[in-house]
Amino acid sequence: MRSQQCSCLRSRVIEFLIQSAHLLEVSPIVKYSALSLFADRFYPALARIRDGKGTENWLLHPMRESNLQLFGLISIWVSSKVHDTPSLCVKNLKPLADKFIKEQHFTTRDLLEAEITFLQVIEFGIGVTNIAFIFVEELLSQLKVVSRVGEHVKVEACMDIMDLLYEKEETSVLYRSPHSLAASILVASYLITVPQQKWEFPVLPWGKISYT
Incomplete structure (x- = not known):
């Protein structure tokens, strides 16, 4: 309880x-x-x-x-x-x-x-270079370089997903690595926001290879 x-x-x-x-x-x-x-x-x-x-x-x-x-x-x-x-x-x-x-x-x-x-x-640990949002932005930029479909994935959609994960405590329970969290958020946003007929490449293997 x-x-x-x-x-x-x-x-x-x-x-x-x-x-x-x-x-x-x-x-x-x-x-x-x-x-x-x-x-x-x-x-x-x-x-x-x-x-x-x-x-x-x-x-x-x-x-x-x-x-x-x-x-x-x-x-x-x-x-x-x-x-x-x-x-x-x-x-x-x-x-x-x-x-x-x-x-x-x-x-x-x-x-x-x-x-x-x-x-x-927090023992004065205010370093914030290793957070998921930074890696989401980096991955999204890479996605736009390798495929035009990346333009359909909006950072706002990624942020909505991230907000929900923080509210539900899934960021700490499911993912210890901000790299893995960022890749998962981007993949989820891709699958939710990009029409299936516009899918151009296997984004799931790409996300896994980029940040394993």
């Missing part, structure tokens, strides 16, 4: 993160870097926090849904600092937190403290 509750909570927070990224109008690379920071690094690290081996502060104990939503916003903020010039600032995040985080009110100081805590939990 607890596992199901944790899964539902994670799904709601991921959905909140995705919606927040849309409302903040961040670029796709910022959005998916934030998802990677939160879903692939921060959230799994909370297990050691629960075991008493992590940083002790009020943002982590107890771990409420509102706190997780705050950390979702922080992941977008950190990602924006990596990719954007100028980056998002507290003035961008605070109104969003006030409007959509209903369970608790967070001050500007809380957001600043949450950023430090977030970075401590």
Whole structure:
């Protein structure tokens, strides 16, 4: 039962993160870097926090849904600092937190403290060059080079699939490698969006050969 509750909570927070990224109008690379920071690094690290081996502060104990939503916003903020010039600032995040985080009110100081805590939990590992979205873009570019049918595959379709996988936790459960995840997303998008009569080459073997 607890596992199901944790899964539902994670799904709601991921959905909140995705919606927040849309409302903040961040670029796709910022959005998916934030998802990677939160879903692939921060959230799994909370297990050691629960075991008493992590940083002790009020943002982590107890771990409420509102706190997780705050950390979702922080992941977008950190990602924006990596990719954007100028980056998002507290003035961008605070109104969003006030409007959509209903369970608790967070001050500007809380957001600043949450950023430090977030970075401590992920052990300051903010490298985001090895994420699925980057490999999806690379594979899509390669597909367009080897076949005209690649023009029918839209990156938006790939992003819709990736969002769904993050919400359902399939990114971490089914695929450990961002290369394999990217290839699978592209193949799924290809099969869904390209009319069968336009298929020009065996895309499944191509995806397997490219990233095995």
